[in-house]
Amino acid sequence: MRLRSFARSFRLDAVKPVRETDIAIVGAGILGLSHAYAAALRGLRVTVFERTGTPTGASIRNFGQVLVTGQPPGPMLALAKASRAIWQHWASQAGFFAREAGCLLFARTDCEVAVIDEFVETRAQSGGYDVARLDQAALGALYDGRFAHHRAALHGREDMQVFSREALPAIIAYLRDRLGVEFVFDTLVRHVDDGYLDTTAGACRAAHIVVCSGHDYLTLLSDALAEIGPRVCRLQMLRVRPTREIALRHALLTGLSCLHYGAFSDLPSARALLDDVRRTAPELLDAGIHLLASPAPDGSVIIGDSHDYNSDPMPFNDERVDRHLLDLAERLFDEPLAVVQRWQGVYGSRARHERPFSVLKASRGVTGVWMHTGVGMSVGPGLGESVMAEIVEHRMRSAA
Template sequence: MTHSHFHTDVAIVGAGILGLSHAYAFARRGLRVTVFERSGTPLGASVRNFGMVLVTGQPPGAMHALARASREIWLGWGASAGFHVRRSGSLMFARSDAEARVMEAFAATRAEYAAELLSRPALDDLYDGRFARHRAALHGRDDLQVFSRAAVPSIIDYLRHAHGVEFRFGTLARNIDGALVDTTAGVWRAEHVVVCAGHDYLSLLAPQLAALKPRVCRLQMLRVRPAAPFALDHAVLTGLSCLHYGAFSDLPEVEVLREEVATRHPALLEHGVHLLVSPTPDGDLIVGDSHDYADDPSPFNSSAIDEMLLSLAEETLGGELQVVERWQGVYGARTKAFEAPFSVLRVAPNVTGVFMHAGVGMSVAPALGERVTSHLIEGKPMTLQAI
């Protein structure tokens, strides 16, 4: 390495939502922050997702608290960075009695969540009766939704202009040696180095990450256009999501639902399909998702899975949908991620790796960045599981 170094207080590797969250937390404390991103613009999980800040879906306890704190940060970012944040919440529709019973159990036992079952008249009137055929609906009032492709660049511009964060796009961080970060833009010396490299498990901190046995989750995603447009202002889920999200998955009623799905629609369980729908600013809808776990994500999508997603969306929304775009979502994963949805790795006194192992980065990353930063800078205890 050369002895001529650039200097920064904090070097962050990765400009996804987790890296940006840490950049914000450090920069608002007055530290000089430099973010290194190998691509010319963020292209990973943070821009391929639904843009849901799903507070209602997070398990009780630490993850729910993280999501609630992240919600406030998102609202602040939206106001300061100038992007739209939908605040109408989410609507989870029960298409069967088994799905309805899970939602009823949730509403009866999880008082700490800002969520309520809609009355029958309210459900019948919702969107001019479009959803009246469903058995029940749960309204998650705390849930937010952004258009990630616009929100992430807006946050970057805000951090650059309001907080002086320096971004080095198209720059690969090749090695970390103590306080030195060797990059394709030179060698940088930093007091703190934070690695938020998504599902890149080989470039940096490889031995520590290998011990976690991480994996990659691949999701099939669609952007669709309703044949008869309507002004959807909520994120939409179905009771299938109760099998996926920790806020519901430990309820006894979930096992009955799981057995029902396994009997009637086993392919949904096989491919981890549950419906999520997010409106975009131009009236299109983002639809997904499926879950395929592997060491390396396959580049090949299944048309059968796309058809499952499209059929679920048309059935739930009550109208024909035209596919206008297809892509793969992708995020870092881990076996039994529900037990350890993220890892904070203290590799050296000034080197920390922060990695998500579940698809909830948009929901919890802002507050996780704040918690990690307050621990590193102010010595506050990490009150969260960090494995």
């Protein structure tokens, strides 16, 4: 009976029509959509496969910060600047919420002020960052003095912020309706090979396949991924509502973020800040906590985050971590905050942090692209353009 059932199933699969496309993309997160956009702009037929009915991974669980200022000088900063231009185009064409007022990084201690000053006086000038230092007088004039209890701030003027859980569906609709990208949701891609995908919705033939499978390191290209030591980073995040209404136009960071982002973390003053935090608040380092706050369209604020690295994202939140995050946020806003939502962020990582992303040429017609840090929103669109340009150029050279 079992053999007859299998044979019947095989015959049904065999008669399913085979999709034909130029570029097949696995994953409808920000990396998958970025590659789909870059391919569609080049006039290619694009099909995107997504295992769920809508994106549910890292790309909609985040702060929505398109952070240019935090990227280290060199390739990452260039990718962030290119991504910003793409986000601006998407927002105008797809019609989703976006803010372009930049971010504010607040400093409350001598060590945090020292990092801002060193960055402004050295790296910001040599690296071409568009920033301004705000002193206490400037902070007193900002948001009715709500943040005047800080000593200084860095205004990153190129930074943007979107509401991810609305932006991603809007981008999907734009790519589908305006650029002709085909989306196949609720479909697992079980295997990829040169020119071929085996999926739960039938087979697909493609001139090139791009795998953007997020933190799924087991389903596709697992042998190639095993060599980089993949891990998963789990983050605790909250959505809060301030007691006093605030029309927040900027994404907010604090001095702790200088330990996390490459634009600051290797500065001598950042090393002194690390020593200071290690001495005064080691529990924050133990949990990988640094505070970000992003305004949502309804007036609430997304805050976080922590960092817990493991082979699998464990489902259990630590209330102490949430309490640390709330304490930091209430000090930032200088008032109590009401929690309205809690969730876990998640993104792929790797055992060694020397590379923020991987682009692996698995075979002649299959490329895998994975982020290993939480900056996919900031650099993903630019990375998609770069990778797709290389794929198309290679195809043209091969055809010549």
